[in-house]
Amino acid sequence: MPNLFIAKGQTEQAHFKSNVFFDSSSSFLFNVRHKGKDHSVLVNYQWSKGKGKIDIILKTDASEKKISGNLFKRIYGQNEDLKVVAFSNGGHLQLGFGDFSS
Secondary structure (H helix, E strand, O other): OOEEEEOOOOEEEEEEEOOOOOOEEEEEEEEEEEOOEEEEEEEEEEEEOOEEEEEEEEEOOOOEEEEEEEOOOOEEEEOOOOEEEEEEOOOEEEEEEEOOOO
């Protein structure tokens, strides 16, 4: 499980190649420490017959938030301290973590 430590005003990015020829699903779980708080970020990626879906679940001790979207669109998941951005064109999945405010 990747652990990310993101300084204030900084971002972190990840890039994955995905399977677009067969039905597939992948899950990525990240532990993120940002602004002194711990966040669990679960990204579920599904691909089936030319269509795909991404779910982002942001969890802290105080809250849990789920955002879902289709591929080929940028998806933003945000709680009080952390913003997660996901984008996929089918063959590549890009993730960004941070506050994106400075």
